Amino acid sequence: MSMIGIKKVTKVFNPGRPNETTALKEVSLRIEEGELVVLKGPSGSGKSTLLGLIAALQKPSYGEVVVAGEPVSRFSEDFAALYRRHTIGFIFQKFNLIPTLSVEENILTPLLPEGMEENKLHERAARVMAEFSIAHKAKERVKNLSGGEQQRTAIARALVNDPPILLADEPTANLDAALSKNFVEYLRRIKAEGKTIVVATHDPIFFGLDFVDREIEIRNGTIRNEQ
Template identity: 65%
Template structure:
C-alpha cells in the first residue's frame, strides 16, 4: 500500500440478511482512504453505517462486495484464523459499551489481548499495568470492572485497546455513555494517542468531535452512503 494510505475502503457494500424479509443495506458502495497518523471522524445519525464500517476495518465481519485493505493486507478476504491475528496485532477497538468482562479485574481485562502471545504472566501483567499507568487507572488494577464508574471503565477499555501497541485505533460512539466532563477527558486521550503516531477513526454523532483542532478530516454518512467530506 502507498505510504499515503493506511486504510483503503474500495466500493464497499454491506447487506445484512440478504434474500430474506429482514434484508437491510447498511453500506452502499462506500469508498475512501485513511492516511497514516490521520484522525478521521465518521459522523452521521444512528443507522447510517458508521459502526458497520468500523467492524469491516476490524475484520469482525466481511463486506457483501468491495474490498477493505489495511496496511497492504486485504482484510476483507482473510480467513477467521488470520483475521484474529490481524485484529490482535493491528487493531485497537474501543466499543460503545466497552465490552469489558465483568467477572475479571481491571488488569485482567487489559491483559486479555496478550494471552495468545504466550508471554510469561508476570510480563503480561507488567505490560498491562504500564498502559494502565498512562491512563491513570492502575490504582484500580484489582477492582472488578463491574464496580468501576463509567469513566474508569472507559480508561480500562482504552488501555486494553492499546496494550498490544496497535498502529490503528477504532472507537465506536466512545462518549455515548459519558457525561460532558468525561467526554472532554476522552478527547484529551485521543489527542495524546494521535501524538504517538497512531491512525484513529472515531464513529460518533457527538458534536464535541466536530470542531477539534487536531482532527484531520470528517466524513458524514447517511443511509449507508457518504454525503459529505470535510478536511
C-alpha cells in the same frame, strides 16, 4: 499506499430475509497513515458497521477492505484474529468486556497470546490503567463497575498492545466532561506519534478539533462529503 482502503463496500445484513438491512452502500474511502478521521452521522447510519469491516470483524457483501496493503476482508477467521491482535485497537460501543473477570484481566486479554513475562504484563496494564484513571479498580470484576469505568477499561484494553490503528466507537458516550477531555488529549498525543485513528461519534467534543484531519458524515449507509 493508503493505510486503510475501503473500496466500493456494500454491507447487507440478513440478505433475502424480511429483515434485510443495507447498512452500507458502495462506500469508498481512503485513510492515510497517521490520519485522524472523525466519522459522524445519525444513529443507524452505518458507523459501527464501517469500523467492524475495517477490523475484519465483519465481511463486506460486496467490495473490499485493504489495510496496510493486505486484503483483510478476505482473511480467514484465524488470520483476521491475528491481524486484529497486531494491528487494531478497537474500542467497542458496547465495550465487549468479560463481566466476571477483573479490570486488569480484561485489559490483558489482547496480550496473553504473546507469551510475555508476567512482570512485563502487569507493567503494561498498569501504564494504561493509570492513563485512563481506572487503576484504583484493577482487581474489581467488570460487572461491578459503572458505565464510565467500563468504558475506561475498554479504552485501556484497546490500547494495551500499542496498535498502529485505533478504531474508537463512541469512546466518550459514558464519560463525564473531564474524562472525555482526557481522552481527546490522549488522541492528540498518539496522533502526534503517527497512529492512524478513526473515531465514530455523536459527541461534539470531537467536532472542529485542530488536530482532526477530516470529519466525514455517513447518512443512510452513504458517505456524503467523500474526500
